[in-house]
Amino acid sequence: MIVLRRPLILRDDFRQTPSDVVVAAGEPAVMECIPPRGHPEPTISWKRNNMKVNDHDERITIRGGKLMISNTRKSDAGMFVCVGTNMVGERDSDPAELVVFERPMFVKRPVNQVVLADDMVDFLCEAHGDPAPTIRWRREEGELPRGRSEIRSDHSLRLTQVRAEDEGTYTCVSENSVGKAEASGSLQVHAACHS
Structure with a gap:
């Protein structure tokens, strides 16, 4: 065989x-x-x-x-x-x-703030991720204050000469191709006392 x-x-x-x-x-x-x-x-x-x-x-x-x-x-x-x-x-x-x-992760996030009318206020926002995330701001109650809001080079949001109608929640939105993260801070405005 x-x-x-x-x-x-x-x-x-x-x-x-x-x-x-x-x-x-x-x-x-x-x-x-x-x-x-x-x-x-x-x-x-x-x-x-x-x-x-x-x-x-x-x-x-x-x-x-x-x-x-x-x-x-x-x-x-x-x-x-x-x-x-x-x-x-x-x-x-x-x-x-x-x-x-890597999805966006906040390194600095906005905090709640109480300020006097006519003051200036900064909401911080910094996020890391790969690819590097874009950062934008929105206000939950409508538009950002026209002419008195500025998004600075470090992505923080600055409001100047704040008024009572600026009160509300400001949200930083950080987004890249794999994810999105949001962080919010509220603004309260107290009337300035005039002596």
Whole structure:
């Protein structure tokens, strides 16, 4: 009886190569890969920036051809390569990039203020994020005071010669491609006492 052994092979072309992934920090990221056909069936591992991915990290699961990162951090970003390996050798997929953006977070936020009529008041607002967020202001009760409100270079809102009708809630809106955050401060205006 002749036993025909199947030749050991590992083809070059991946049946599915990983795609670029963009997520916000804290969200899960998934990359998928199906290795080239081979005999024996190739096993899969992953490299990030040419270093083997450490699946001892409890956030990282490698199952079948899937690489899953449960709670992404900025430091997870990089170029990922899927590696198919059997007794013949190993093949690297084309690289795919994981981009981790960060939602806006306030560093300085507006606070409630009580001022006298005709005074000047500043509402602070500063936010970080990646991409860098845009910052705009709105007033819950209508428009910002015309001619007496100014958004300064540090994104703070300055109101001059405040009047009773300027009372209300002023909201700083910080937004980028992965998220939006809002912070508000209220303004109360007391009549100036004239002696």
